[in-house]
Amino acid sequence: RQTGLTGLDYGFVNTASTRSAITYIDGEQGILRYRGYNIEDVAANSTFLEVAWLLIYGELPTASELADFDSRVRRHTLLHEDLKRFFDSLPHQAHPMSVLSSAVSALSTYYGDSLDPHDPEQVEISTIRLLAKLPVIAAYAHKKAIGQAFLYPDNSLGFVENFLRLNFGIMAEPYEVNPVLVKALDRLLILHEDHEQNASTSTVRLVGSTGANLFASVSAGINALSGPLHGGANEAVLDMLARIRDSGEGVERFVERVKNKEDGIKLMGFGHRVYKSYDPRAKLVKASVDAVLADLGVSNPLLEIARELEAIALADDYFVERKLYPNVDFYTGVIYKAMGFPTRMFTVLFAIGRLPGWIAHWREMNDDPATKIGRPQQLYIGSPARDWPQR
Ligand code: CMC
Secondary structure, three states: OOOOOOOOOHHHOOOOOOOOOOEEEEOOOOEEEEOOEEHHHHHHHOOHHHHHHHHHHOOOOOHHHHHHHHHHHHHOOOOOHHHHHHHHHOOOOOOHHHHHHHHHHHHHHHOHHHOOOOOHHHHHHHHHHHHHHHHHHHHHHHHHHHOOOOOOOOOOOOHHHHHHHHHHOOOOOOOOOOHHHHHHHHHHHHHOOOOOOOHHHHHHHHHHOOOOOHHHHHHHHHHHHOOOOOOOHHHHHHHHHHHHHHHOOOHHHHHHHHHOOHHHOOOOOEOOOOOOOOOHHHHHHHHHHHHHHHHHOOOOOHHHHHHHHHHHHHOOHHHHHOOOOEOOHHHHHHHHHHHOOOHHHHHHHHHHHHHHHHHHHHHHHHHOOOOOOOOOOOOOOOOOOOOOOOO
16 A cells, blocks of 8 residues: 555545635536636626636726736737747647647746746736737737748737738738627636636646746646646537538537437537536627627538537537536637638637636746745556566
């Protein structure tokens, strides 16, 4: 018997790794709160940067605190020209999530003056740098994939406007910011800002618990988010819907194959470790999808397939018994597509949304005197001690 081992918990289903005051979830009742505020109120009344402040500093900002925060973020959007050249070394077909995590990791090579997790001023400046530069890196990953020139940020624009222009603006041509798009994207980003100890946030904490800097920790979080069971699900949902449409097999037949676990296929965008009822974020996205598409003046035939899939699944014992409901990733892709983002950018949008949560958790962990290096135990099931063979 191994000494000190108190339990085996694959996937940390029953083990809390930390205390946290940032986000509250009641998975049975479908409740999500940021710093005590219901997600429905937050999404209806706030902006991405205001929620970022709330998550990171614990309270809503005053008007002047928010204005100062906004202006500091705007002032740090530029990427070092050498870092821009780093994109040249990557292939065009690179997945934008890999580009994102690599470039964020590279940020620590440029900002050696803000790597100490125990110096409050350095933590503050690295927080601002990351919030300002991640959307720029993300937009350059997009431009790189489509072979267009990078634009310089326009710091007269707000956070979301700037991001949209960097993605969809063309060099030397004026870019008209569509306020409908801005509002819709801002709201989607808010819904992604934090979700307590999900796989990527736990990764950020685990890496940070070693004393690693914020850029290194967030880069690891981006890689954790990229998997299809986590943030990568939003991309996988749209691929699944397109496959159903193109195969002509019909939604019912596809659901049968999911239930039979044929080739291990799953209904992507369904199920959640914590929610055993409708994901409140998915509820908000679903409620707005028609309005957003109408406002943008576009339709997406895949939305009908998504609706049919949901209706069939929610009426089926397999999904009912397992308490499988749509999660946040189920309907977001339809909107992102309508906004003009390619499917491979969907998880990048999730990463921009989740960044404030990662930063808030990393800072909370470093401020907590009870923090220890994360070091899970294992149950050894290998060979007992044996003699080295005579050869
Ligand atoms: N489609 C079909 N069956 C499913 C699904 C699904 N999407 N999700 C879970 N199940 C089944 C699973 O096969 C198992 O069945 P059985 O008892 O017969 O073995 C049962 O439901 C319990 O599932 P589990 O795998 O033990 O659940 P988990 O808590 O370990 O996994 C999950 C949670 C999100 C990884 C999983 O539901 C899943 O793979 N969903 C699809 C991917 C997805 O949409 N991910 C996004 C999650 S929300 C956004 C985010 O946080 O990134």
